[in-house]
Amino acid sequence: MRELKILAVVVALTLITYWGVEPFAHSQMHPHVEAADFEFENVKEDISDITALTGNAAAGEVLVTTNCTACHAIKVKGFPEVMDHASAAAAYGVTPPDLSTAGKLYDASYLAAFIKNPAKASMVEHKFVDGRAHPMPAYNWMQPQEIADMVAFLQSIAPEEMTNKEVFTNACQRCHSIKYADMKNGTMAAYTPDENIKSYMGKIPPDLSQMIRSRGHEYLETFINDPQKHLEGTAMPRVGLTEASQEQVVSYLEDIGDSKKAQREELGPKFLIYLVIFAIFAFLWKGSKWRDVH
Amino acid sequence: MAKFEKANSVGEWLDQRLNLTTFNKVMMTEYWIPKDINFLWAMGVLLATTFGILIISGIFLMMYYKPDIGLAFDSVNYTIMQEVAFGWLFRHMHGVAASVVFLIIYIHMFTGIYYGSYKQGREMIWISGMLLFMTFSAAGFSGYMLPWGQMSYWAAMVITNLFGGVPVIGDALVVWIRGDFNVADATLTRFFMLHVFLLPITIMGIIGLHFYTLRVPHVNNQNSEEFDFDEEAEKYLAGNKRESKVIPFWPVFISKDLAVLGIFLIFYFYLVFFHYDFAMDPVNFDPANNMVTPAHIYPEWYFLWSYEVLRGFFFDIAGVKAFDVGLIAFAFANVIFLLLPWLDRDPAILPAHKRPIFFIWFWILMADLIVLTVYGKLPPTGTNAWVGFFAAVAFILLFLVLPIVTKIDAKKRGAL
Numbered sequence: 051m052r053e054l055k056i057l058a059v060v061v062a063l064t065l066i067t068y069w070g071v072e073p074f075a076h077s078q079m080h081p082h083v084e085a086a087d088f089e090f091e092n093v094k095e096d097i098s099d100i101t102a103l104t105g106n107a108a109a110g111e112v113l114v115t116t117n118c119t120a121c122h123a124i125k126v127k128g129f130p131e132v133m134d135h136a137s138a139a140a141a142y143g144v145t146p147p148d149l150s151t152a153g154k155l156y157d158a159s160y161l162a163a164f165i166k167n168p169a170k171a172s173m174v175e176h177k178f179v180d181g182r183a184h185p186m187p188a189y190n191w192m193q194p195q196e197i198a199d200m201v202a203f204l205q206s207i208a209p210e211e212m213t214n215k216e217v218f219t220n221a222c223q224r225c226h227s228i229k230y231a232d233m234k235n236g237t238m239a240a241y242t243p244d245e246n247i248k249s250y251m252g253k254i255p256p257d258l259s260q261m262i263r264s265r266g267h268e269y270l271e272t273f274i275n276d277p278q279k280h281l282e283g284t285a286m287p288r289v290g291l292t293e294a295s296q297e298q299v300v301s302y303l304e305d306i307g308d309s310k311k312a313q314r315e316e317l318g319p320k321f322l323i324y325l326v327i328f329a330i331f332a333f334l335w336k337g338s339k340w341r342d343v344h
Numbered sequence: 345m346a347k348f349e350k351a352n353s354v355g356e357w358l359d360q361r362l363n364l365t366t367f368n369k370v371m372m373t374e375y376w377i378p379k380d381i382n383f384l385w386a387m388g389v390l391l392a393t394t395f396g397i398l399i400i401s402g403i404f405l406m407m408y409y410k411p412d413i414g415l416a417f418d419s420v421n422y423t424i425m426q427e428v429a430f431g432w433l434f435r436h437m438h439g440v441a442a443s444v445v446f447l448i449i450y451i452h453m454f455t456g457i458y459y460g461s462y463k464q465g466r467e468m469i470w471i472s473g474m475l476l477f478m479t480f481s482a483a484g485f486s487g488y489m490l491p492w493g494q495m496s497y498w499a500a501m502v503i504t505n506l507f508g509g510v511p512v513i514g515d516a517l518v519v520w521i522r523g524d525f526n527v528a529d530a531t532l533t534r535f536f537m538l539h540v541f542l543l544p545i546t547i548m549g550i551i552g553l554h555f556y557t558l559r560v561p562h563v564n565n566q567n568s569e570e571f572d573f574d575e576e577a578e579k580y581l582a583g584n585k586r587e588s589k590v591i592p593f594w595p596v597f598i599s600k601d602l603a604v605l606g607i608f609l610i611f612y613f614y615l616v617f618f619h620y621d622f623a624m625d626p627v628n629f630d631p632a633n634n635m636v637t638p639a640h641i642y643p644e645w646y647f648l649w650s651y652e653v654l655r656g657f658f659f660d661i662a663g664v665k666a667f668d669v670g671l672i673a674f675a676f677a678n679v680i681f682l683l684l685p686w687l688d689r690d691p692a693i694l695p696a697h698k699r700p701i702f703f704i705w706f707w708i709l710m711a712d713l714i715v716l717t718v719y720g721k722l723p724p725t726g727t728n729a730w731v732g733f734f735a736a737v738a739f740i741l742l743f744l745v746l747p748i749v750t751k752i753d754a755k756k757r758g759a760l
Binding site for chain 1: 384421425426432447585588591596600603606607610614617624626627628630640645648710714717718721722
C-alpha cells in the first residue's frame with residue numbers, strides 16, 4: 051500500500067510538471083485561432099451577384115482563352131507554357147500557374163472572387179500599396195455573368211481525381227520547395243528561382259519537408275486556409291483550396307515529412323505487448339525470490 | 345606467482361586466473377542491500393538501463409549523422425528518420441531516453457534528499473551522483489545542439505553567451521568555447537566530439553565511482569535505520585532470511601528492480617512510439633537560421649528550473665546589472681545541491697516525515713521547482729516575470745534557511 055502511495059505522488063508530480071511545460075505552455079505561447087472554414091466570408095459579399103448565376107462553360111472557354119493564355123498555360127486545352135519557369139518568374143515576379151487544374155483545386159466562389167480582385171481574395175492587399183500592383187490584374191470590369199462563365203469553364207476542364215503530389219505541385223510548388231520528396235534529384239525545388247521569389251515575397255518561402263513535424267496538422271489546416279490568422283501581415287496568399295484539396299496537401303506533407311508513420315504505428319503495439327509479458331514474468335520472479343525473505 | 349593446477353573446465357580455468365567466484369560474491373550474491381526499501385531504490389538500475397539504451401541507440405545514430413552545419417539537419421531528419429531502416433526508432437529511443445533519463449535522475453535525487461541518503465558517511469555517494477547529474481546535463485545540452493535545428497542553434501547561442509558574464513576573461517571565454525566568433529561549424533564539430541566521446545567516457549567513469557562509493561557506507565533504507573551489515577549478512581547466510589535485515593543484490597534485490605524496470609519500459613516505449621513529440625520541440629524541425637530568432641527561446645524541460653533562476657532576476661539590484669545577478673543566482677543553483685550534506689545540520693539520518701520542519705521544507709522545494717520549471721518556459725513578461733522572480737528568490741532562500749531548519753528539528757527531538 052505504501053508503495054502505491056509513493057507511486058501516486060511520483061506520478062502526480064510528473065503529470066503536473068508535464069501539464070505545465072507542454073499543454074499549458076503551448077496554450078500560452080500559441081493563442082487559439084478559429085477553426086478552418088471554407089466560406090471565404092470576407093469576399094462573399096463582393097461576389098454574391100456572380101454566385102447567384104449559372105455559368106456557361108462554352109462561353110467561358112472563349113473568355114479564358116482570349117484573356118488568360120497570354121500568361122497562363124492550360125496544357126489540357128493545348129496551351130503550353132509561354133516561357134520557362136525562370137523567365138516567367140522574371141517577367142511576373144512569380145511563375146504563373148497552369149489553369150488546367152484550378153477548377154478542381156480551388157473553391158468555385160473563391161475562384162470568382164480571385165478573378166474579380168486577386169489581392170483581396172488572397173488577403174494580401176497590404177503588399178500592393180504605393181503603386182505596386184498584384185501581378186494578376188483584377189477583372190472587376192467584367193460582367194458577373196462573364197466571370198461565372200469562366201469559372202464554369204475551369205471547372206469543366208478540371209480532372210476528376212488528383213494525387214496528393216499533383217495537388218501539392220499545382221497549389222504550392224510555385225513558391226515552396228519540398229526537397230525531401232526527391233532528395234537525390236532535386237526536382238521538387240520551387241519553380242520560381244530564389245532571387246525572384248525573394249524579391250516578390252520578401253524572403254524565400256520555407257522548404258516544406260518538415261512542416262508536418264514543426265507545425266503539426268492543426269496549425270497547417272488553419273494556416274493554409276487563412277495564413278493571416280497565424281502570421282498577420284504575411285506575404286503568403288490565401289490560395290483558396292477546397293477542403294478536400296487542403297486535406298490532400300496536408301496528407302502529402304505527412305507522406306514526405308513523416309514517411310515512417312505507418313511502420314511506427316504498426317510496430318508500437320507489438321513492442322508494448324512484449325513488454326507487458328516481460329513485466330508479468332518479472333513480477334512472478336520477484337514474488338518467488340521475495341517469498342523467502344518476508 | 346600463484347600456483348596453477350590443471351583446470352577441468354573453462355570456468356575453473358578462468359576462476360584460477362580471475363577469481364570469478366569471489367568476484368561474483370562481492371559484486372552480486374553477497375553484496376548486501378537493506379530489505380526495507382521501496383521501488384524508489386530501483387531508480388539506479390533504471391538509470392543504468394536508460395544509459396545503456398542511450399549508448400546503443402547513439403552508436404547507431406553516429407553511423408549516419410554528419411557533424412557539418414550544411415549536412416547535420418538533413419542527416420538527422422532525412423537520412424536517419426526516413427532512409428535508414430529503423431533509423432526513426434533509434435532516433436526516437438535516443439531522444440526520449442535523453443529526456444526520461446532526467447526524470448529518473450530527478451526522482452533518484454529527491455529520493456536521496458527525502459530519506460537523508462546524502463548524510464554522514466554517504467557524502468561521496470551524493471557528490472559523485474551530483475557530478476553525474478552535471479555531466480549528464482552537459483551531455484544533454486551538447487547532444488541537443490547536434491540536429492542543428494532552430495531551437496538547438498539558439499539554445500547554443502544563449503548558453504554560450506552566458507560565459508561572457510565571467511569577469512575579465514568572459515568575452516575571450518565565449519570565443520574559446522565556440523571555436524569561432526559565432527555559433528558555427530567549429531562549435532558543432534566540437535560539441536559532437538563532446539557528446540559522443542569525452543562526456544560519455546566521463547559519465548562511465550563517474551558511474552563506476554558512484555557504484556564504488558556505495559560499497560563502504562551501503563545503501564540507505566526507508567526508515568534510515570542503522571544496523572550492522574556484516575551481522576545481518578551472517579544471519580542471511582545462516583538461513584535466517586526472515587530475521588535478517590539484508591538481502592543479496594543477486595537475485596533478490598535485482599528481481600524487484602526488474603519488475604520495476606518492466607513497468608518503466610512499458611511507459612518508456614509508449615512514449616517512444618506514441619508520444620515522442622514531448623521530447624522533441626517542434627521548433628527544432630525548422631533548420632537553424634542565424635538571421636531569425638524563434639519567437640520564444642527556452643531549453644529542454646529538465647533545464648527550465650535553473651534557466652528560470654537565471655532570468656528571474658530581470659531588474660538591476662543595488663547597482664548590479666540584472667544579467668550579473670541572474671548569472672550569480674544561476675551559478676548558485678548549479679552548485680548548491682552539491683553542498684547539501686553540509687547544509688543539513690541535523691546529526692541524525694532520518695526520512696523527511698520524521699523531521700517535521702524539514703518535511704515542510706522539502707515539499708516547498710518541490711513546489712518551487714515545479715513553479716520554476718513551468719514559468720521557465722513561459723514568455724517572461726508581465727506577471728510571469730514576477731512569478732519567476734519570487735520563485736527564484738524562494739529557491740535561494742530555501743537553501744539559506746536549510747541549516748536553521750535542520751537544527752530546529754534536531755533540537756526539538758532533543759538530539760542537540
